[in-house]
Amino acid sequence: MTHNDIQLSADEIADLETIACTVAREAGDLIVDERPEHLGVAATKTTATDVVTIMDRRSEELLRTRLEAARPGDGLLGEEGASRRSETGITWVVDPIDGTVNYLYQLPAYAVSVAACVGDVNTPGAWRPVAGAVLNPITDELFHAGLGTGSFLDYAGRSSAIQVTVQGDLAMSLVATGFGYDVDKRKQQAALAAELIPQVRDIRRAGSAALDLCSVAAGRLDGYFESGLHPWDLAAGWLIVTEAGGLVQGRSGGAPATDLVVAGSAEQVAKLAPLVDR
Numbered sequence: 001m002t003h004n005d006i007q008l009s010a011d012e013i014a015d016l017e018t019i020a021c022t023v024a025r026e027a028g029d030l031i032v033d034e035r036p037e038h039l040g041v042a043a044t045k046t047t048a049t050d051v052v053t054i055m056d057r058r059s060e061e062l063l064r065t066r067l068e069a070a071r072p073g074d075g076l077l078g079e080e081g082a083s084r085r086s087e088t089g090i091t092w093v094v095d096p097i098d099g100t101v102n103y104l105y106q107l108p109a110y111a112v113s114v115a116a117c118v119g120d121v122n123t124p125g126a127w128r129p130v131a132g133a134v135l136n137p138i139t140d141e142l143f144h145a146g147l148g149t150g151s152f153l154d155y156a157g158r159s160s161a162i163q164v165t166v167q168g169d170l171a172m173s174l175v176a177t178g179f180g181y182d183v184d185k186r187k188q189q190a191a192l193a194a195e196l197i198p199q200v201r202d203i204r205r206a207g208s209a210a211l212d213l214c215s216v217a218a219g220r221l222d223g224y225f226e227s228g229l230h231p232w233d234l235a236a237g238w239l240i241v242t243e244a245g246g247l248v249q250g251r252s253g254g255a256p257a258t259d260l261v262v263a264g265s266a267e268q269v270a271k272l273a274p275l276v277d278r
Contacts (some may be wrong), residue, residue, distance in 0.1 A: 028137030132236030213237025
């Protein structure tokens with residue numbers, strides 16, 4: 001079953017968006033309110049600096065439990081290993097803490113990302129998000145979107161539509177990126193950033209791909225690029241950018257994938273992608 005085979009009504013998309021927002025908020029409360037005073041590293045993944053905390057695992061378990069209760073036939077793909085095959089054509093792709101190193105150091109730039117997706121989420125180009133939410137639990141900003149319904153930011157009791165900037169001049173563009181944990185890969189990414197920085201207004205590196213994508217959607221950044229992302233890093237943010245009038249693409253204009261993600265307005269991506277797509 002491909003993502004083109006799944007047809008969802010507006011009401012179904014709205015229900016998925018509501019669920020994404022609800023469980024993201026619950027997980028956000030958990031990781032803030034129950035964070036141990038002396039939080040340590042529970043495990044490492046790709047390198048010694050690619051860390052997992054006990055709260056990553058607790059947050060993912062909460063998301064798994066709540067999503068199973070709300071949508072028992074849906075699939076699940078989580079950063080910390082949660083996996084379940086879909087019986088409905090919908091798979092939830094979740095990042096229990098996007099920006100774990102920020103969370104470990106108590107830097108206020110981390111998020112819970114929850115997206116309902118159709119298609120095969122393990123195959124680049126074979127899936128797409130249809131509803132999603134990204135919560136920064138420290139600022140209490142909830143970004144969310146449903147396919148065909150626009151992107152919104154809920155903050156201080158208000159929900160406001162958000163939109164990407166229309167900035168096609170790289171020299172006036174504020175661009176974000178990120179770096180991987182593998183030393184050799186990070187050297188390559190840093191070299192690319194060094195080449196790019198004379199051509200843009202400036203570069204930011206916040207440490208959460210989900211929040212970077214939402215910042216593009218909200219017009220706080222003009223563009224964003226990064227390699228090394230996984231579906232859980234980008235699923236919700238991808239939809240939030242596109243529903244905010246933006247474009248998210250990968251290599252050679254294809255779907256965003258691990259090898260490259262570029263985001264911004266169509267004008268921005270047209271200028272930025274050729275410089276980073278290599």
